Amino acid sequence: xxxxxxxxxxxxxxxxxxxxxxxxxxxxxxxxxxxxxxxxxxxxxxxxxxxxxxxxxxxxxxxxxxxxxxxxxxxxxxxxxxxxxxxxxxxxxxxxxxxxxxxxxxxxxxxxxxxxxxxxxxxxxxxxxxxxxxxxxxxxxxxxxxxxxxxxxxxxxxxxxxxxxxxxxxxxxxxxxxxxxxxxxxxxxxxxxxxxxxxxxxxxxxxxxxxxxxxxxxxxxxxxxxxxxxxxxxxxxxxxxxxxxxxxxxxxxxxxxxxxxxxxxxxxxxxxxxxxxxxxxxxxxxxxxxxxxxxxxxxxxxxxxxxxxxxxxxxxxxxxxxxxxxxxxxxxxxxxxxxxxxxxxxxxxxxxxxxxxxxxxxxxxxxxxxxxxxxxxxxx
Amino acid sequence: xxxxxxxxxxxxxxxxxxxxxxxxxxxxxxxxxxxxxxxxxxxxxxxxxxxxxxxxxxxxxxxxxxxxxxxxxxxxxxxxxxxxxxxxxxxxxxxxxxxxxxxxxxxxxxxxxxxxxxxxxxxxxxxxxxxxxxxxxxxxxxxxxxxxxxxxxxxxxxxxxxxxxxxxxxxxxxxxxxxxxxxxxxxxxxxxxxxxxxxxxxxxxxxxxxxxxxxxxxxxxxxxxxxxxxxxxxxxxxxxxxxxxxxxxxxxxxxxxxxxxxxxxxxxxxxxxxxxxxxxxxxxxxxxxxxxxxxxxxxxxxxxxxxxxxxxxxxxxxxxxxxxxxxxxxxxxxxxxxxxxxxxxxxxxxxxxxxxxxxxxxxxxxxxxxxxxxxxxxxxxxxxxxxxxxxxxxxx
Numbered sequence: 222x223x224x225x226x227x228x229x230x231x232x233x234x235x236x237x238x239x240x241x242x243x244x245x246x247x248x249x250x251x252x253x254x255x256x257x258x259x260x261x262x263x264x265x266x267x268x269x270x271x272x273x274x275x276x277x278x279x280x281x282x283x284x285x286x287x288x289x290x291x292x293x294x295x296x297x298x299x300x301x302x303x304x305x306x307x308x309x310x311x312x313x314x315x316x317x318x319x320x321x322x323x324x325x326x327x328x329x330x331x332x333x334x335x336x337x338x339x340x341x342x343x344x345x346x347x348x349x350x351x352x353x354x355x356x357x358x359x360x361x362x363x364x365x366x367x368x369x370x371x372x373x374x375x376x377x378x379x380x381x382x383x384x385x386x387x388x389x390x391x392x393x394x395x396x397x398x399x400x401x402x403x404x405x406x407x408x409x410x411x412x413x414x415x416x417x418x419x420x421x422x423x424x425x426x427x428x429x430x431x432x433x434x435x436x437x438x439x440x441x442x443x444x445x446x447x448x449x450x451x452x453x454x455x456x457x458x459x460x461x462x463x464x465x466x467x468x469x470x471x472x473x474x475x476x477x478x479x480x481x482x483x484x485x486x487x488x489x490x491x492x493x494x495x496x497x498x499x500x501x502x503x504x505x506x507x508x509x510x511x512x513x514x515x516x517x518x519x520x521x522x523x524x525x526x527x528x529x530x531x532x533x534x535x536x537x538x539x540x541x542x543x544x545x546x547x548x549x550x551x552x553x554x555x556x557x558x559x560x561x562x563x564x565x566x567x568x569x570x571x572x573x574x575x576x577x578x579x580x581x582x583x584x585x586x587x588x589x590x591x592x593x594x595x596x597x598x599x600x601x
Numbered sequence: 602x603x604x605x606x607x608x609x610x611x612x613x614x615x616x617x618x619x620x621x622x623x624x625x626x627x628x629x630x631x632x633x634x635x636x637x638x639x640x641x642x643x644x645x646x647x648x649x650x651x652x653x654x655x656x657x658x659x660x661x662x663x664x665x666x667x668x669x670x671x672x673x674x675x676x677x678x679x680x681x682x683x684x685x686x687x688x689x690x691x692x693x694x695x696x697x698x699x700x701x702x703x704x705x706x707x708x709x710x711x712x713x714x715x716x717x718x719x720x721x722x723x724x725x726x727x728x729x730x731x732x733x734x735x736x737x738x739x740x741x742x743x744x745x746x747x748x749x750x751x752x753x754x755x756x757x758x759x760x761x762x763x764x765x766x767x768x769x770x771x772x773x774x775x776x777x778x779x780x781x782x783x784x785x786x787x788x789x790x791x792x793x794x795x796x797x798x799x800x801x802x803x804x805x806x807x808x809x810x811x812x813x814x815x816x817x818x819x820x821x822x823x824x825x826x827x828x829x830x831x832x833x834x835x836x837x838x839x840x841x842x843x844x845x846x847x848x849x850x851x852x853x854x855x856x857x858x859x860x861x862x863x864x865x866x867x868x869x870x871x872x873x874x875x876x877x878x879x880x881x882x883x884x885x886x887x888x889x890x891x892x893x894x895x896x897x898x899x900x901x902x903x904x905x906x907x908x909x910x911x912x913x914x915x916x917x918x919x920x921x922x923x924x925x926x927x928x929x930x931x932x933x934x935x936x937x938x939x940x941x942x943x944x945x946x947x948x949x950x951x952x953x954x955x956x957x958x959x960x961x962x963x964x965x966x967x968x969x970x971x972x973x974x975x976x977x978x979x980x981x982x983x984x985x986x987x988x989x990x991x992x993x994x995x996x997x
Contacts, residue, residue, distance in 0.1 A: 222673055223603045224902045259641035291602050481995050508990050512921045516898035523604050539891045595887035600894045
């Protein structure tokens with residue numbers, strides 16, 4: 222039983238924190254967000270330089286062979302600084318698909334570009350009616366010769382405009398919600414028949430709705446079993462949820478810190494408002510919620526080593542439930558304790574609230590995961 | 602970062618689990634499962650069993666009968682004890698006054714009192730709260746005046762748990778009425794058989810008699826019963842109150858209650874099916890399970906970090922344990938009440954006697970729900986816990 226970071230992990234944490242302290246304050250973030258991609262190529266390059274983009278990949282593939290704890294460290298730090306760069310879709314999600322399901326040739330083609338920072342990815346999964354159900358896929362991939370033809374619409378694809386390659390879920394057979402018959406395809410964003418409509422998101426990033434109209438790709442586009450891809454998708458999405466839990470903990474830590482600092486300095490009735498017990502107890506509850514979320518983010522992280530797949534999935538669902546409840550409380554109360562200033566675009570606290578709120582509905586909200594945990598037959 | 606226990610710790614857990622499985626008297630185990638109170642005889646019998654094994658006071662230093670277990674072993678022991686369920690040792694002796702005595706008392710006191718606490722020769726109770734001094738404990742008024750080789754004690758203590766069984770009471774008394782409130786307090790050990798002590802029961806909303814008022818009317822206490830220095834009692838009290846940080850979460854106990862809740866929800870029908878098959882109930886169950894899992898992890902973090910923040914400096918996360926632990930215990934009693942539904946209504950005393958032992962155990966559900974409102978009040982109310990977090994952790 223050990224919750225400490227190893228020496229190497231501590232060094233990693235210091236290096237990520239150092240990078241973000243130097244080059245990712247709130248004002249700098251605004252500039253990065255205003256770039257065409259919605260994030261900074263220069264920062265992405267620095268992440269590559271520090272080896273962060275290669276962390277989870279095997280040494281044989283040019284990476285560092287790091288585990289879930291390292292991803293947690295990075296995502297927590299990103300949460301504290303509200304990092305905009307597409308680490309989640311590129312390294313965690315596309316990286317996860319390649320690591321767990323990619324052929325040797327697919328790894329060799331795609332992983333080096335991720336590690337050196339020259340290529341980014343996006344995960345085209347959400348559909349109009351699928352909501353959080355990963356098995357609900359209407360987009361189709363029809364066999365044509367050796368290759369495939371993809372048709373369908375995907376929504377709110379994070380980094381969808383800037384990505385070089387889209388990871389697309391598509392049905393190769395069966396009805397819309399059947400577990401069987403789902404495949405994962407690697408599609409160049411500039412392939413013929415791909416239409417990308419980009420837009421800013423509420424939390425300051427960029428996403429896109431993407432239409433696939435008769436998009437032809439080769440046999441090598443199919444990642445893993447084209448008809449039995451759902452377990453792989455579920456595994457990778459659980460890793461994404463785990464990473465989001467860590468990011469949320471980082472954002473909650475920072476929200477609490479900013480809020481406590483604010484109520485220590487803001488004066489009304491001649492005293493700092495932090496001297497009022499009503500506000501102190503609210504802040505104490507924010508701390509309790511944050512610590513409970515931290516515990517569950519750690520559980521989800523460590524669950525990646527659990528042998529029992531059901532226990533692993535239930536742990537991630539439980540973590541998303543706790544994090545969802547916590548981020549809602551911490552996010553909303555951060556604004557409340559700031560009062561009017563918390564309502565302004567100018568203050569950073571609102572941006573934390575917005576990112577936290579979007580995390581809640583990413584890859585399943587609290588109710589969704591509560592149902593999932595309940596259907597798994599319990600957590601304890 | 603790693604959740605797993607070492608092979609040695611796993612073996613230890615098996616040993617502890619087997620011991621509890623084989624040695625908790627069946628009648629006592631049944632009472633605990635059904636949320637009935639154990640009797641004084643039950644507690645003495647069980648403490649002697651633990652004592653014989655050398656596990657009555659495992660967290661004490663070895664020279665006073667303790668063990669040299671690590672924080673993790675200690676945690677495993679407590680968890681297994683609660684999960685069995687086995688009665689936790691009487692806290693007033695082993696967790697409260699015992700550590701004060703071996704830390705601050707003189708040799709003669711250590712030699713006399715500690716062995717008698719360890720095997721429950723002496724039943725201790727706690728004389729801290731007073732009618733006018735609850736959360737504001739340092740405002741206490743019970744006074745002890747030095748007359749020769751005696752103190753003369755006058756005043757009143759309240760909420761004194763199980764004082765009706767007690768041989769001794771450890772009291773905070775005011776020895777210097779002129780000093781600032783925390784500074785004139787002393788820590789005094791008083792024989793409950795002393796002339797001038799009256800114990801009067803307080804019946805709580807569940808009908809039980811756990812707590813009492815204790816009156817002191819010119820009670821003569823030998824001066825040698827003072828612990829440590831006169832007027833330093835507040836320091837010892839702070840030490841005592843800060844001692845029990847991790848056990849307060851009651852994770853093991855809540856796990857046992859959850860098991861019981863599932864069992865009951867599986868055997869109680871509503872709308873033509875067991876309640877446990879009702880999706881709404883299942884989600885409530887899952888919600889409390891998630892809370893409990895998070896608390897368990899938080900507790901493990903605190904245990905694993907014990908000592909790493911420096912002596913006497915608890916992990917900031919430890920202040921979460923009391924608040925969440927008590928909330929979860931209360932939620933579980935609430936869900937039990939929900940499952941029992943209309944059958945919770947027939948009145949049964951939530952007492953510490955055996956007279957209602959033949960009653961259906963469902964009869965204890967409402968009294969337990971009522972009784973458990975106490976857990977967010979005692980041991981520093983949850984509001985006081987929030988004060989502690991905001992001051993000690995957030996610096997407000």
